[in-house]
Ligand SMILES: O=C(O)CCC(=O)C(=O)O
């Protein structure tokens with residue numbers, strides 16, 4: 001299903017140094033098409049989120065999501081991709097970690113869609129050590145926003161939004177791997193109407209780390225919408 005590169009030493013050390021590794025050739029055109037169709041099919045399950053995340057310096061969340069539990073119940077494609085043995089082997093070789101799937105369903109595999117001007121996935125670190133992010137749709141240009149901004153080996157979120165943060169643009173069909181528990185990261189706001197950025201984020205962990213350390217994923221993907229702003233259930237992107 002995925003076109004996995006050989007996990008050589010150069011890729012491995014780049015990932016260790018940068019906390020980020022672009023994997024642009026990972027998705028075949030056929031798999032990209034299937035994942036886009038799956039996103040469209042799951043759109044009725046999507047929930048709008050507009051709130052600030054208290055445990056992440058009150059950073060903003062303006063996006064539409066499909067949480068891991070909904071995906072587990074209604075998709076067979078995404079859970080199968082998530083568990084693909086070759087993918088787990090690849091991630092283990094690349095990172096040198098004993099990689100395993102995340103038990104709790106909320107954060108395991110999620111769909112994040114930015115589709116309105118100003119939509120952003122604000123500053124945070126993840127609960128689990130690895131995030132593999134697959135781009136189903138992305139703005140064409142760097143200047144459109146929707147960039148991944150990140151600071152490797154960070155103990156705070158403070159450098160995000162400053163000139164010292166690194167930024168990466170991705171195209172539809174791209175992928176990247178992030179050392180997501182120690183790399184502070186955010187997605188910069190979309191800058192115009194008519195843009196769409198949709199990712200599938202798959203989280204992986206190591207055997208001793210099966211518990212979320214913050215409530216951020218629960219708030220974003222499983223919280224009661226009424227408590228967190230002005231959600232619009234079903235306001236899902238349709239292409
Ligand atoms: O959309 C992205 O590039 C990052 C997503 C992310 O950080 C997350 O889902 O935790």
Ligand SMILES: [Fe+2]
Pocket residue numbers: 124125126131180185
């Ligand atoms: Fe993240």
